[in-house]
Amino acid sequence: MQxxxxxxxxxxKGVLLADGATGTNLFAMGLEAGEAPxxxxxxxxxxxxxxxxxxxxxxxxxxxxxxxxxxxxxxKLHKAEGRVHELNKRAAEIARSVADKAxxxxxxxxxxxxxxxxxxxxxxxxxxxxxxxxAEQMExxxxxxxxxxxxxxxxxxxxxRAAAEAATNVGMPYTYTGSFDxxxxxxxxLDPKDIHGVxxxxxxxxxxxxANCGVGASDILSxxxxxxxxxxxxxxxxxxxxxxxxxxxxxxYYSGTPPLMxxxxxxxxxxxxxxxxGCCGTSCEHLSAMRAAIDGYTPRPRPTVEEIVDxxxxxxxxxxxxxxxxxxxxxxxxxx
Numbered sequence: 001m002q003x004x005x006x007x008x009x010x011x012x013k014g015v016l017l018a019d020g021a022t023g024t025n026l027f028a029m030g031l032e033a034g035e036a037p038x039x040x041x042x043x044x045x046x047x048x049x050x051x052x053x054x055x056x057x058x059x060x061x062x063x064x065x066x067x068x069x070x071x072x073x074x075x076k077l078h079k080a081e082g083r084v085h086e087l088n089k090r091a092a093e094i095a096r097s098v099a100d101k102a103x104x105x106x107x108x109x110x111x112x113x114x115x116x117x118x119x120x121x122x123x124x125x126x127x128x129x130x131x132x133x134x135a136e137q138m139e140x141x142x143x144x145x146x147x148x149x150x151x152x153x154x155x156x157x158x159x160x161r162a163a164a165e166a167a168t169n170v171g172m173p174y175t176y177t178g179s180f181d182x183x184x185x186x187x188x189x190l191d192p193k194d195i196h197g198v199x200x201x202x203x204x205x206x207x208x209x210x211a212n213c214g215v216g217a218s219d220i221l222s223x224x225x226x227x228x229x230x231x232x233x234x235x236x237x238x239x240x241x242x243x244x245x246x247x248x249x250x251x252x253y254y255s256g257t258p259p260l261m262x263x264x265x266x267x268x269x270x271x272x273x274x275x276x277x278g279c280c281g282t283s284c285e286h287l288s289a290m291r292a293a294i295d296g297y298t299p300r301p302r303p304t305v306e307e308i309v310d311x312x313x314x315x316x317x318x319x320x321x322x323x324x325x326x327x328x329x330x331x332x333x334x335x336x
Contacts, residue, residue, distance in 0.1 A: 018277025059291030092144025110141030134166035168203030184320035210237030228272030242281030254281025
């Protein structure tokens with residue numbers, strides 16, 4: 001395993017707490033639907049800084065830069081495809097400034113989400129174009145001081161590989177997570193148990209792999225069981241949504257309470273995760289409860305899916321082992 005800030009902190013602490021939601025918290029701070037969060041790195045940097053600071057104050061060991069949609073493919077939707085480097089650099093600089101004054105070691109993870117494009121033969125984007133697009137983004141993140149490329153919410157194994165290759169080309173260590181939201185697999189049919197091998201041979205290999213977003217907290221813990229069973233020695237990330245997303249009128253509401261997310265963190269530890277955080281709907285209050293749960297953790301037996309459902313709530317999807325077909329559809333999504 002290569003030495004980098006993330007592996008060093010893992011060696012020191014054993015388990016790390018990643019931050020909570022970016023999108024849902026920024027919407028609560030005034031971001032409008034359809035507005036690119038990345039533009040706030042320049043238009044409202046004080047709000048991005050406050051979000052990072054609040055997560056650090058809640059106990060996060062890892063904060064993700066506000067750059068999820070920072071590729072030229074995403075930014076062109078906002079006529080900002082020519083500003084990839086500066087917006088990503090600024091995202092990393094804001095997070096770096098918060099991490100550097102934390103008084104303890106905090107990792108700045110450069111958030112890299114999917115391009116929103118389909119790769120050939122399903123779509124028009126070539127593999128080479130994907131690598132180039134991710135590398136352009138990561139050059140900005142690296143220049144701003146990100147410790148690691150945090151490739152997340154991916155559906156396509158090819159797109160993960162392209163992003164991993166880009167990180168290697170740029171000289172950054174990397175992690176990657178899939179979003180297992182289609183009958184227990186990603187939309188492009190990737191099974192949780194197969195996550196480890198997707199980019200194992202790219203550069204020095206991933207520092208950690210795992211799952212984020214998806215559907216409810218129970219579902220991602222089920223995916224976690226599959227991932228840790230497939231490779232018990234791997235460093236596995238789980239960054240689940242806050243309970244279950246439910247529509248109330250036109251608004252999405254997340255059912256998770258701080259005590260529920262604390263139990264989710266304990267179950268994630270029981271199931272073998274080493275990096276635990278929250279995705280859509282996860283506030284600083286939820287994260288504080290997760291921090292306390294991790295700090296006060298007493299090991300328990302590895303849970304079954306039934307025990308997870310009993311403690312966290314029902315699965316929204318089939319598990320990967322129950323679903324036969326592959327989910328060969330793609331959707332444009334943004335990490336909550």
